[in-house]
Amino acid sequence: MANTPYPESYYAASANPAPPRPALQDDVETDVCVIGAGYTGLSSALFLLENGFKVTVLEAAKVGFGASGRNGGQIVNSYSRDIDVIERSVGPQQAQLLGNMAFEGGRIIRERVAKYQIQCDLKDGGVFAALTAKQMGHLESQKRLWERFGHSQLELLDQRRIREVVACEEYVGGMLDMSGGHIHPLNLALGEAAAVESLGGVIYEQSPAVRIERGASPVVHTPQGKVRAKFIIVAGNAYLGNLVPELAAKSMPCGTQVIATEPLGDELAHSLLPQDYCVEDCNYLLDYYRLTGDKRLIFGGGVVYGARDPANIEAIIRPKMLKAFPQLKDVKIDYAWTGNFLLTLSRLPQVGRLGDNIYYSQGCSGHGVTYTHLAGKVLAEALRGQAERFDAFADLPHYPFPGGQLLRTPFAAMGAWYYGLRDKLGF
Incomplete structure (x- = not known):
């Protein structure tokens, strides 16, 4: 067997x-x-x-x-x-x-x-990182929404505060959820x-x-x-x-890609994420990352519709990591893998x-x-x-996905392309 x-x-x-x-x-x-x-x-x-x-x-x-x-x-x-x-x-x-x-x-x-x-x-603490003023406005609305349902462990982060929790120059602000974590x-x-x-x-x-x-x-x-x-x-x-x-019939497997660096050492790891929070950005096709217990950086992102395994995962994810942390340009990637999650049309x-x-x-x-x-x-x-x-x-x-199983992958990929373009253009 x-x-x-x-x-x-x-x-x-x-x-x-x-x-x-x-x-x-x-x-x-x-x-x-x-x-x-x-x-x-x-x-x-x-x-x-x-x-x-x-x-x-x-x-x-x-x-x-x-x-x-x-x-x-x-x-x-x-x-x-x-x-x-x-x-x-x-x-x-x-x-x-x-x-x-x-x-x-x-x-x-x-x-x-x-x-x-x-x-x-x-570990406790998760950060939603905003790349644009529009995304920051969404986080402000999200905080009010979540507080309406009794969730109170939230803090909005301005540009100065987010620099204290993540060493990435890309972000204009964010929201810290202390009931999040990794x-x-x-x-x-x-x-x-x-x-x-x-x-x-x-x-x-x-x-x-x-x-x-x-x-x-x-x-x-x-x-x-x-x-x-x-x-x-x-x-x-x-x-x-x-x-x-x-x-x-009502769902579609999708692949996401993840890499793990070599151990960074305490000093470099602390400089990237001083409070050891995990982070995800607010793009539709989002990037996410965190430190491991042995001080590696786990960095993930990207979606492959239909759950095909890409030939070179590191080539897809490493540029995303370096955009967030150019200081890691000489760091070796020890592991790269993919895994499937299940997508529904409503995303519920x-x-x-x-x-x-x-x-x-x-x-x-x-x-x-x-x-x-x-x-x-x-x-x-x-x-x-x-x-x-x-x-x-x-x-x-x-x-069901439009077009049935035959066409659900290209339709979903077209939708992802559209939202990815919106992310890039800041809509």
Whole structure:
């Protein structure tokens, strides 16, 4: 049977030790079968186990293999489309529920790290950096919006103040969110998997779900075994493939690229980011970066629609890094990798139920670290019969990409080109 290892990345190279987990080779029964051992699946499993469910997790490769173990490692609040956009789409009542949840994911991460003593280099503080006066105006509006929903750990940064937190001459200002922050994402996933197992949950790796037999007692089939369950949670996101055709039609895998420098040393690292905050700019096609625990700079950006892997990731991302930090021109890049996230047309997550017993959450649209942890709690609540928060997400309108699967990639790329041009021209 094929053994799928982690892709080569800084995270895989610096991952905490983890036990080998077997592939499923038997027929088992459980209360809930979770498909996918990324953040959504692990968060769901943890909340369910804490509430007395018997849980089995199937992972096609290894824990955190997908976006959960390859992302920029930034704890960013709210959704890829903010609460004001949601409010215009669905009205104030549903928006209020979603707005109240917009800052919960980061709290869940911190609670998990503390409760289960997860070693993942957790640091507080995230900066949104404005490149233009228009972007700064947007941050001022965003601060008022977030404060309306009770989020108070925010500080607007003028040009002088942002120079104190990031040594980049490009920015005219920004906003600091002290409830944001950053983590080693793969180590967070590995710690959550260990927590699942400490509560009696079972995780099978190298066990892709190849078929779901729907019905009153659904069965998930893998190449060498099967799981009969009362409920199924589908949490494969960009790596789900066509297992559930209804979900594939309304989403598109996209690739993002990340590099990690050689260790910079304390002095140079401190000069770039004196408070060790993470940073993302306010462009539509944004750049993001942070320091690691061993003082490397992780820098990411760019989107490849349709999830193709570029031939030379460093050639795409290094110029972006040097534009922000020309002082790194002689610094070596030790790691370069790509990973897929799942984009929806609305850029809002898709949550729902198929029949009476198959639940799903997908389509974080690049905003997944915090949302996925919230999603796990919301899915677990729904399985316990508390569906109000689940329904707030499930009632969001979603549509297939125009042109179907054949044309969704070029249409999305055209849209990205348009917004990228707006970024460059300062519109």
